[in-house]
Amino acid sequence: MTFLSILVALLFEQLKPLRADNPVWAEFKRLAVRMEQWFNAGHASHGRLGWFLLIGALTLPAGLxxxxxxxxxxxxxxxxxxxxxxxxxxxxxxxxxYFTSIQLALNAGDESQARALLAEWCKIDTVGMEVSEISRIAVEKALVTTHRNVFGVFFWFLMPLGPCGAILYRVSEYLARAWNEPEHMRQEAFGEFAAKAFYWIDWIPARLTAIAFAVVGNFEDAIYAWRNFAHRWKDEAIGIILAAGGGAMGVRLGTPNENAAKLIPSDAATVDISDMEVDQLPGDEPGVRALQSTVGLVWRALLLWMMLLLLLSGAVWLG
Structure with missing residues (x-):
């Protein structure tokens, strides 16, 4: 039933996709805001209490x-x-x-439209951004979003928690962002537990996604990039996904500091770097073709997940 549930849900989403601002998620986001307003008194313990109450209020009824x-x-x-x-x-x-529209705009040579779409999607300043930068950010956003909106949900739905696991993952992912990323929350202790909780909830799914990208792409470069460059990202899970995903496609993702040949120490003036071993992130600079490669990588990874799930379900049915 697990395989069929996921398959039917995917088919429904292809035929009738839900927008990110659908009524269910809009109501949940309002509830998350209210929870923060009710419980945020400046202490991390209040954030922990609010997190458990909100998670319980959403997962327990579904499980029941x-x-x-x-x-x-x-x-x-x-x-x-x-x-x-x-x-x-x-x-x-x-x-x-957004991703498709950016790809079409770049293919048509309409860079201004691509910048506008990227700014709306990622909420960043894209004025004067080059095609390579537009492509890089779009690819990174697509890989991370696919992991958190699809593969992470798959993993937790397959756990004994079933539908509760899927809700747990998506809710914890949103709370980790909503209670930490906004400007007024960055210095607050309220969101610390939400961030730590999602780190552990996403620990295995992030690595499974990276492995899937490696299997369906360039395995050697994906593993090499993962092992040698993933730690340079501030967010470990994002670093693993982008390093492996970029390596699998033969594309260098990340900022110059993250994919540089060598991180120069702050006291470089006193260090002889001539004998230092230099690592180079494999791949080429992202371009318009990288967007099409991303689509192929994501679909191949999705098919891999579904094939493995089908085999697992078949083994269970056969006893």
């Missing part, structure tokens, strides 16, 4: 419904409930229109 449906042998209803939860927690098509 699923358990009751199975308890009374309502298998089809339980299957439909699984499909609904996955459909609501997946975000495969939430932002794909």
């Amino acid at each position: 419904v699923y358990w009751l449906l199975l308890r009374y042998n309502l298998v089809l209803a339980a299957f439909a409930w699984n499909v609904l939860i996955i459909y609501l927690t997946l975000g495969f098509r939430h932002y794909s229109h």
